[in-house]
Amino acid sequence: MSREKKPLDQGERGAAGAASPASLYDTLSAAMVRFQYRPGERLNEGAIARDLGVSRTPVREALSKLVAAGLIDHEPGHGFFRRKLDPKEIFDLYELRQQIEVSAVRLAVHRATPQQLDDVDAILDRSMAAAHEASVEIVVGFDEQFHDAITRLTGNVEMLRSLQLINARIRFVRWIDMRGRRGGTQGEHRAILDAMKARDAARGCDLMEAHVQRRLEQIVEAVREGYASIYMGNVA
Structure with missing residues (x-):
């Protein structure tokens, strides 16, 4: 390839030796x-x-x-x-993510069973236990798992698919953004889930909106840090 870079991981291979x-x-x-x-x-x-x-x-x-x-x-x-790291594009994706996730909380509060909410609680417990010593990549994985789980509770597969596509496109920025705020994110997740378990849709939606809004306000700085990481060879 042009310019030296880490070789691509070849992934799983089939019986004939070719990647699936x-x-x-x-x-x-x-x-x-x-x-x-x-x-x-x-x-x-x-x-x-x-x-x-x-x-x-x-x-x-x-x-x-x-x-x-x-x-x-x-x-x-x-x-x-x-694709380039475009602050406007990233902002638009976070804004769309915010609308999807707030709506997901509202629907999930009314549709989720107590057992389903307990299952999300277990996800959060695992992520909180790993948050301080895990790599940023693992922490972001837990973060996405929590948000996916909330959206999955709506039963709306198109809403979940849309969120997952957005998350794939903003994942790099989330890695950059997550480096210094692991504990705060976990606490926000806990507050959102507690509101949902109390069947308080209004509070849950407000908390989710504020949770994503804090990231919206830091997009330009996160993109700037992302470019620095890429060109210094310090990619997550």
Whole structure:
């Protein structure tokens, strides 16, 4: 590939030694989320295929799916490119995330069973136990798991799918943003869940709105730190 970078993780392989389509997509998705390619960098399909030991056709198919997921861009006649870290785009995604998650709390308060809320409580307990010693990547994984679990309680699969697509596109910024605020995030999660278990939809929605709003107010700084991490080789 152009410029030296950490080799791509080849993921799971089938019996014939070729990466499965799903694992190929996951491998490339992880590379894009981690900004193994710099913002605006052209993606060399041939080099990627050689790294992963596959032909260019499945690579191109996986890259096309990444375009659909919003992680990369395609310019006809020029190829595929890693999307830039655009503060306005990130802000818009966080704003949409806020609307989805507030609505999810409102629906889940009325639809979730006590056992389902207890299951989310168990997720939160595990994340809080690991928060102080786990890597930022693991902490962000727990964070997404909590928010996914709340949205899953709505029973609305399209709402959950939309949230997961948003989270994939903002994951890198969340890594940057999470570095210094693990404890605060866990406390906010606990307060949101307590309100939901009390069936207090208004309080739960207010808490979720404030939880995401604090991130909205820090987007520009998080993007600035993200660029510094990428170009200093200190990617999460």
